[in-house]
Each structure stands twice: as C-alpha cells, then as structure tokens.
Amino acid sequence: MAGWGGFFVSLLNYKTEKYVIAENKKIGILFRLYQLAVLGYIIGWVFVVRKGYQEREEAIQTSVITKLKGVTLTNSSETGLHLWSAEDYVIPPNGEQVFFVVTNYIETPNQRLGFCAESFKVPNGRCQSDDDCVVGETVIAGHGIKTGLCLNSTGTCQIRAWCPVEHSQRPTEPLLSAAENFTIYIKNFIRFPKFEFSKSNVLETSDDSYLKRCSYDRENHLYCPIFRLGDLVSWTGYDFQGMAAKGGSVGIVIEWNCDLDKDSTQCNPQYSFTRLDLKLNKSVTSGYNFRYARYYKDQNDVTFRTLYKVYGIRFDIMVNGQVQQFKIFLREVAYVHDSGNRLAVNACYCFAGWEIQYCTHNNCHWFGCCPAWCSK
Ligand SMILES: *[C@@H]1O[C@H](CO)[C@@H](O)[C@H](O)[C@H]1NC(C)=O
Ligand SMILES: *[C@@H]1O[C@H](CO)[C@@H](O)[C@H](O)[C@H]1NC(C)=O
Ligand SMILES: *[C@@H]1O[C@H](CO)[C@@H](O)[C@H](O)[C@H]1NC(C)=O
Numbered sequence: 001m002a003g004w005g006g007f008f009v010s011l012l013n014y015k016t017e018k019y020v021i022a023e024n025k026k027i028g029i030l031f032r033l034y035q036l037a038v039l040g041y042i043i044g045w046v047f048v049v050r051k052g053y054q055e056r057e058e059a060i061q062t063s064v065i066t067k068l069k070g071v072t073l074t075n076s077s078e079t080g081l082h083l084w085s086a087e088d089y090v091i092p093p094n095g096e097q098v099f100f101v102v103t104n105y106i107e108t109p110n111q112r113l114g115f116c117a118e119s120f121k122v123p124n125g126r127c128q129s130d131d132d133c134v135v136g137e138t139v140i141a142g143h144g145i146k147t148g149l150c151l152n153s154t155g156t157c158q159i160r161a162w163c164p165v166e167h168s169q170r171p172t173e174p175l176l177s178a179a180e181n182f183t184i185y186i187k188n189f190i191r192f193p194k195f196e197f198s199k200s201n202v203l204e205t206s207d208d209s210y211l212k213r214c215s216y217d218r219e220n221h222l223y224c225p226i227f228r229l230g231d232l233v234s235w236t237g238y239d240f241q242g243m244a245a246k247g248g249s250v251g252i253v254i255e256w257n258c259d260l261d262k263d264s265t266q267c268n269p270q271y272s273f274t275r276l277d278l279k280l281n282k283s284v285t286s287g288y289n290f291r292y293a294r295y296y297k298d299q300n301d302v303t304f305r306t307l308y309k310v311y312g313i314r315f316d317i318m319v320n321g322q323v324q325q326f327k328i329f330l331r332e333v334a335y336v337h338d339s340g341n342r343l344a345v346n347a348c349y350c351f352a353g354w355e356i357q358y359c360t361h362n363n364c365h366w367f368g369c370c371p372a373w374c375s376k
C-alpha cells in the first residue's frame, strides 16, 4: 500500500526545470565553440559543399522508344540480290531500348532435314573410322546427331541435321556497309515523381516536318534526337566499317541532371557514347554475332529453312539522371553531446526556408515553423 500512497503523493508534486548559470569563462567559451562548430558544419558542409538546402531525387522514371530508317541492297554470290529494310535488319523490330542492327551476315539457304557431313570446323565431328561416330550421339558444339558413318570425303561424321550445314566464311567487308548512313530516332521521356517534373528529348513543335529533316547537333539541334549510325560509332572513337564487319556493342547514355530552381529550359539531355565490347583486333572474343532461321514450305508441304549468321552492332540506351530543388526542412541534424557536463547542449538546427531554428533539450528558440521531429 505504501507504493500506492507514494504514487498519489507524487501526483501532487509540482515539477519544474532548474537552470544553472555557470559564470565560468572556460565553460562559456567551450559552449560558444560548440555552437560555432555546429554552425560551421551546417554552413560549410551541409550548405556550401553538399548543397543540403536542396532536395534531391535520383529515382528517374523513363521510357525509350527507337526507330530506324534506311534501306540497302546486298548482292551475294550465292543467293543474289536481297533488299534490307528496317524490318529485316533491326532485331527485335519493335523499337526497344536495346536492339541489334545487322551489318554483315552468312546466309545458308535451302536447308532441309536429312543426312550430311558435319562441318570440319567442329572438332568433335572429325573422324578416322566409323568407330569415332557412335550412332545416336550428339556432336558436341556441332549441328546434329551422328549416324555411325565416317565420311571419307570430308573426314567428318555423317549427321542427321538441317542440311547442308553452314560452311561459308564471314565476308571481310561488311555486306550492309550502307548501314553507316541509316538513321536512328531515339524518343526518351523522363519523369521525377517526387517533384512531378517530366520532360522529353524531342522538340515540342507543331511543325511535323521538323523531325523529318533535322539531325542531332549539340549546339543547334539538341532536341532533334535523330542520329546517323556512322556518327554514333565514330563518337565512341571507332570506325564504323571496322566494327560492322565483326560486330560490336555501343552504349548510348542520356543524362538528365537538372536544378529545378532554374528555368526548365536549363534542364537538357546530355548524350554520351561508348563502346561496350572488347575492341581487341585478334581476340576471338571480339565482335558480336548470333544465328536465326526463317522457315518456309515447298509445294509438297515439306519444311525448309534459310539460316542466317548475323554480325552487327548492338545498341544499349541507358538513361540516368537526378534533379534537385530547394527544400523546406533540412534533414541533416547536428547534435552536440556532452552529457557529463551540466551545460550539455543537445542542439538541433533546422531550416524552414532560410529561417534558422535552434533547439536545446526541451525548448525551441525559434524564428520559423518548428517541425515535430526537431524537438525529439
Ligand atoms: C550481283 O552480282 C553478280 C555477280 O556476283 C553480278 O553479275 C550482278 O550484276 C550483280 N547485280 C547487281 C545489281 O549489282
Ligand atoms: C574409306 O576409306 C577406307 C580406307 O581408306 C576404305 O576402306 C573405305 O571403304 C572407304 N569408305 C568409303 C565409304 O568410301
Ligand atoms: C553515306 O552517304 C554519303 C552522302 O550521301 C555518301 O557519300 C557515302 O558514300 C555513304 N556511305 C555509304 C557507306 O554508303
């Protein structure tokens, strides 16, 4: 019961704070030094260096749509003339942020399912006798399944596959060398949700012929995102025809760094271009290629196909950015702790607009609005 009694008595107590004024110059100077250090930190580091009065956002939301234009005619000794338009040389053709442009190819037409000799280029397909070609075994890294025969004429196993297998060499000069003059239109839309700021890299104009005749120019046509492929590659420091023969990879970076305190006309895209693959001439890893096939049916309803091994340039479009704008409350809070000292200052400075607020333990001496967290 004594516990309850003490509790009720304590309810009737009046509690207040007791301030101690220490008329001690050393402590006084120390206290002012603390304040100066905090102020120096805020003005020097937070304001001047980190620009802490600005709020940043790096969570950019973006969409990229691409479109290529240009047509060329190739003339190969095996299959004759072939007209290439964007539907044929852009893979995939649906205007993606990452896409591949065919600049060179090996075509193996009229392949049918059947039996033929494995290519001599495949080590596992070579043989001395039939014993090297076990029936039903797959040729490792090859084109088909062994039938058990070793063919004298080629020195390789007979296989069940799409025949004949690919045997041509890569043309040393790119077949689609004219791709240098193809153009790419890159439409980029960005948004920063926190500031509800959005912009596009295409000029907002009612002149619908503008995009048909303009081409990108850093000074005069910054908002005309139409680039010649040859220029894109040359800006990475490489030669287009050299890259076109074996293939390669190019990165296009669109950077949006904006200070929203300034006019929105000051917020402009910056483009940069880099080569992303290994550029060693002799290295077997250099270049970029892959294969695909187109399937057809003959009069007798039998499927046959044309195999393409395509070499080309892969473009990756990357969008980065951040915006900053004047912020109402400063998040950085400076604390000064010295709990051993009776004059301990637990200070917190925060900013509402340009007004400075200064809090100690329990009291806020303030010249502006006081956010709740400041008194914690
Ligand atoms: C295509 O090449 C062949 C020889 O390989 C040549 O006879 C023919 O004239 C060429 N056609 C064109 C349109 O260049
Ligand atoms: C392949 O060559 C070997 C010896 O050189 C011979 O015995 C064999 O009959 C040949 N096979 C064919 C299919 O010509
Ligand atoms: C690209 O166009 C220019 C000017 O029209 C022309 O001189 C050049 O030969 C073309 N390049 C290729 C690879 O066709």
Ligand SMILES: *[C@@H]1O[C@H](CO)[C@@H](O)[C@H](O)[C@H]1NC(C)=O
Residues within 6 Å of the ligand: 279, 280, 281
């Ligand atoms: C790559 O080869 C081309 C010609 O084939 C040559 O001009 C260039 O200097 C070579 N580059 C390097 C890095 O070896």
